[in-house]
Amino acid sequence: MQDSDFVERVRAVSGHLAKVPRRVRLVEVGPRDGLQNESVVLPTEVKARYISLLSEAGFSEIEITSFVSPKRVPALADAEALCGQLRFSSGVRYTGLVPNRRGLERALAAGVRSVAVLAAASETFSQRNIGMGVREALEEIRAVCREAQQEGVRVRGYVSTAFYCPYEGRISPLQVRSVVEALLEIGVAEVSLADTIGHAVPTDVVELLEVLAPILPWERVALHFHDTWGLALANVLTGLELGIATFDAASGGAGGCPFAPGAAGNVATEDLLVLLQGMGIETGVVLEKVVEASRYLESHLGKLLPGRYLRAIGS
Amino acid sequence: MQDSDFVERVRAVSGHLAKVPRRVRLVEVGPRDGLQNESVVLPTEVKARYISLLSEAGFSEIEITSFVSPKRVPALADAEALCGQLRFSSGVRYTGLVPNRRGLERALAAGVRSVAVLAAASETFSQRNIGMGVREALEEIRAVCREAQQEGVRVRGYVSTAFYCPYEGRISPLQVRSVVEALLEIGVAEVSLADTIGHAVPTDVVELLEVLAPILPWERVALHFHDTWGLALANVLTGLELGIATFDAASGGAGGCPFAPGAAGNVATEDLLVLLQGMGIETGVVLEKVVEASRYLESHLGKLLPGRYLRAIGS
Numbered sequence: 001m002q003d004s005d006f007v008e009r010v011r012a013v014s015g016h017l018a019k020v021p022r023r024v025r026l027v028e029v030g031p032r033d034g035l036q037n038e039s040v041v042l043p044t045e046v047k048a049r050y051i052s053l054l055s056e057a058g059f060s061e062i063e064i065t066s067f068v069s070p071k072r073v074p075a076l077a078d079a080e081a082l083c084g085q086l087r088f089s090s091g092v093r094y095t096g097l098v099p100n101r102r103g104l105e106r107a108l109a110a111g112v113r114s115v116a117v118l119a120a121a122s123e124t125f126s127q128r129n130i131g132m133g134v135r136e137a138l139e140e141i142r143a144v145c146r147e148a149q150q151e152g153v154r155v156r157g158y159v160s161t162a163f164y165c166p167y168e169g170r171i172s173p174l175q176v177r178s179v180v181e182a183l184l185e186i187g188v189a190e191v192s193l194a195d196t197i198g199h200a201v202p203t204d205v206v207e208l209l210e211v212l213a214p215i216l217p218w219e220r221v222a223l224h225f226h227d228t229w230g231l232a233l234a235n236v237l238t239g240l241e242l243g244i245a246t247f248d249a250a251s252g253g254a255g256g257c258p259f260a261p262g263a264a265g266n267v268a269t270e271d272l273l274v275l276l277q278g279m280g281i282e283t284g285v286v287l288e289k290v291v292e293a294s295r296y297l298e299s300h301l302g303k304l305l306p307g308r309y310l311r312a313i314g315s
Numbered sequence: 316m317q318d319s320d321f322v323e324r325v326r327a328v329s330g331h332l333a334k335v336p337r338r339v340r341l342v343e344v345g346p347r348d349g350l351q352n353e354s355v356v357l358p359t360e361v362k363a364r365y366i367s368l369l370s371e372a373g374f375s376e377i378e379i380t381s382f383v384s385p386k387r388v389p390a391l392a393d394a395e396a397l398c399g400q401l402r403f404s405s406g407v408r409y410t411g412l413v414p415n416r417r418g419l420e421r422a423l424a425a426g427v428r429s430v431a432v433l434a435a436a437s438e439t440f441s442q443r444n445i446g447m448g449v450r451e452a453l454e455e456i457r458a459v460c461r462e463a464q465q466e467g468v469r470v471r472g473y474v475s476t477a478f479y480c481p482y483e484g485r486i487s488p489l490q491v492r493s494v495v496e497a498l499l500e501i502g503v504a505e506v507s508l509a510d511t512i513g514h515a516v517p518t519d520v521v522e523l524l525e526v527l528a529p530i531l532p533w534e535r536v537a538l539h540f541h542d543t544w545g546l547a548l549a550n551v552l553t554g555l556e557l558g559i560a561t562f563d564a565a566s567g568g569a570g571g572c573p574f575a576p577g578a579a580g581n582v583a584t585e586d587l588l589v590l591l592q593g594m595g596i597e598t599g600v601v602l603e604k605v606v607e608a609s610r611y612l613e614s615h616l617g618k619l620l621p622g623r624y625l626r627a628i629g630s
Binding site for chain 1: 624
């Protein structure tokens, strides 16, 4: 590279970064993805208070729990009781994960008006995580979505193992595309592409989006990174460069998936906020309030959460 | 953004990422930057063995110690003894930090053939870190550099607080440029731009390089990130996009600066390697060997290092 090429290249990257979204929507998944793997089963009122602190922080969407079998995920066995205790703030979408029609019925009965469904891109992961193959899971999702739509309930669709699978390794973008196509045809409002085990790098993100962009409108894409190897923020940066404006995160970096060996927690909301704020990107979320929620969670989990910002500012 | 714009944008980012350097040079600074702040003073033979393990990992440059006053940095008081115990491998550049002419003389006497000097972009940080103002420090560096060049010894120049200062906050890129100009005029071989406290974000990196690119050839730039808030890899990604191909890192993420309150360790070499390897970028460094060196260091420090990859793979 010539010196003049360097000047030009820096200018190009600068112009490029100037085009990242000026406002980003954060989906706080701490109460669900962050807690589902916890061996400490928190009292329902603690979860309700945690969610209330997150609501005060300014998130427009919080994933509050999962209406999954209590035997499979004991930490979230109190989904109905939790909904009973929550004070739903207007302007906040409270989403419940529903693995199937039974889960949807429970969620609706509990007053939930926004649900998330889960499809895997990896056949093996799908079998081990939800006991169904990918096609079978999509048929269940179709039934869930039909019923939800009749009730006027929004459906968000996760694609787990969208980059790597703990059993199958790298997942082909074409394989992901067929799942995304099915979800769009079924009618989900938004597709959250999840790096379940946190092994993806920025080139993986771009390769996947190259395959998806022709079928998936940018405003229906969310990115969901786990921070196992510390790669999440680099991937978020690439997502921003692609123009993507919805990111999932968990306060304090809570989490890890019980069915994904070696997976660590979600990217910490605080770390993501530090990146976005530093880049001048608005979120409507107040960092100090998120820290307050994380500290509250830590005090009840009886352990420190791994988020870098949270650890750096001291206990 | 229209759907067609999204497709185009993804394609542009893809083309853009395809131009990142195919090969990157890593400067392993663990033995100096990683250890200088340690309260545990390691035995000299442990340091020698740590450096030997790092040499086996394939680094072309390792910063082994600092010829600073033993009173100021007790952890590195054994610089001469360490050099006496090292087996210098050919193909590895062993660099010693020298704060002044006295340090250079000690380094030369100890057989060191590559030195690093340190200038700060922040006046306050310079005063508190080395007890000299920026201009005075640059005059000392000029004298060091003249003497080193007479001896045929390579000089690398750090610019600390190149983005943020713990006392002054954001540092203007123009202020950094004046220090870089001075270092280039003095004749340093390479300029390592250090985010001493780890608060920089990708837009800061681009803004600084926009100001520096016209005077600083890309092959003479190194980037040195601390991972206080987990932002380092996102900044590295931006550096790669700019075409920069030299990055400093410390095995295991060891470190923190005694004179920079709130600063955490350097970006962990393992985490940086996982990013680079995932993106298909060569370094010549073997990840497992770096892990071996970090594990060895942990066993002698009696504590775990913070690197994300190191922690994720278990103890």
